[in-house]
Amino acid sequence: MSASEPKKPTSRILGTAFEVPRTVISNDALAQVMDTSHEWIEKRSGICERRYVDDSEGSLPLAERAALKALEQAGLEVSDIDLLLFSTLSPDVDFPGNSALLQERLGMVGIPAMDIRNQCSGFVYGLSVADLYVSSGGAKNVLLVGAEVHSSGLEFSDRGRGVAALFGDGAGASVIGPADGDHGLLEITLGAEGRFADKLYTVGSGHQRKPRIDMDVAPPESGYMFPIMNGRYVFKHAVERMIESIRVVLERRGLTAADLSILIPHQANLRINQFVAQELELREDQVVNNIQKYGNTTAATIPILLTETLAAGKVEAGDLVCIVAFGAGFTWGAALYRW
Numbered sequence: 001m002s003a004s005e006p007k008k009p010t011s012r013i014l015g016t017a018f019e020v021p022r023t024v025i026s027n028d029a030l031a032q033v034m035d036t037s038h039e040w041i042e043k044r045s046g047i048c049e050r051r052y053v054d055d056s057e058g059s060l061p062l063a064e065r066a067a068l069k070a071l072e073q074a075g076l077e078v079s080d081i082d083l084l085l086f087s088t089l090s091p092d093v094d095f096p097g098n099s100a101l102l103q104e105r106l107g108m109v110g111i112p113a114m115d116i117r118n119q120c121s122g123f124v125y126g127l128s129v130a131d132l133y134v135s136s137g138g139a140k141n142v143l144l145v146g147a148e149v150h151s152s153g154l155e156f157s158d159r160g161r162g163v164a165a166l167f168g169d170g171a172g173a174s175v176i177g178p179a180d181g182d183h184g185l186l187e188i189t190l191g192a193e194g195r196f197a198d199k200l201y202t203v204g205s206g207h208q209r210k211p212r213i214d215m216d217v218a219p220p221e222s223g224y225m226f227p228i229m230n231g232r233y234v235f236k237h238a239v240e241r242m243i244e245s246i247r248v249v250l251e252r253r254g255l256t257a258a259d260l261s262i263l264i265p266h267q268a269n270l271r272i273n274q275f276v277a278q279e280l281e282l283r284e285d286q287v288v289n290n291i292q293k294y295g296n297t298t299a300a301t302i303p304i305l306l307t308e309t310l311a312a313g314k315v316e317a318g319d320l321v322c323i324v325a326f327g328a329g330f331t332w333g334a335a336l337y338r339w
Helices: 038-045 061-073 097-105 117-135 194-199 231-251 269-277 300-309
Strands: 010-018 023-026 049-052 084-088 112-118 144-149 172-177 184-192 262-265 320-327 331-338
Touching: 010 061, 010 097, 010 117, 010 184, 010 300, 010 331, 023 061, 038 061, 038 144, 038 269, 038 320, 049 300, 049 331, 061 097, 061 144, 061 172, 084 097, 084 117, 112 117, 117 262, 117 300, 117 331, 144 300, 184 231, 231 300, 231 320, 231 331, 262 269, 262 300
Parallel strands: 084 112, 084 144, 262 320
Antiparallel strands: 010 172, 023 049, 144 172, 184 331, 320 331
8 A cells, every 4th residue: 555545444333223212302391491482492503302311211221222222233242342432421420430331231241341521522532442443453343332311410490591402312322343345434533622621511510629519519509510601602613623624534535525425413503513514515415414303412413313314325335424523622523434
């Protein structure tokens, strides 16, 4: 292979699946507990409804069901997995991580289990980790899961409406294994800029304080335990970084946005994705979205959307697929696949 010839893919997605709770929460339902409306939420975010877990359910049951379905689609057994990666910002317990807890639920024994804390970019970061393990021979098959339960940590009040309206619960999973010829991951790029961390964050029960949870300092009515977001700032940076990331992975292959078959963007805000598509001059049929149904499920949005896109027959063998995400941190990334 010459120095100028692009490297061949080393990993590919073998199977993908998702799981969402049964309970559908409409915009009208949120309007019953805060000063908002269906029109207000849909106009600003594109969201019409989202799913919430029951009080007794966390992210692990959703993750388990999604993982088993992804394994079935890939034609593999639990015993075929060499590495488990779990991306989430809403683990069921403070520690240990969700990866260890899911490993036990799935009956896996002895394989490495790792949590990834990159918020909305977590699944793209996980694809990079999976590819590195597969390409190095450290693992043949990797199970990558993204799962979130946001509904237990949102502020359902007039003050919190700008954040609470955006998020939903859900889980997605993908199995990553060796590439098949020219089909698989072509390029991936990741980035982060921690100086903007306070633009989208939750202080909550920080370990730097003693005690970690001091209700005298942070009573529920203070809003201290809930997500804080500078919406306009996040919106602007999300558009810029997603466009930048897409162009990076395409240019490395001598390609342009016109060569894309499908763009699968993180589902944070429909308007963000529309701005990205407009700037890249993408046709409507080149971009998929499902935020209307699920809201922002953070680390789960990519595998949920990918699963639905594949099931709808919108991706065929040989298609060029780009996955892109932006999230708190700030973190971002894009992955380019030849399907």
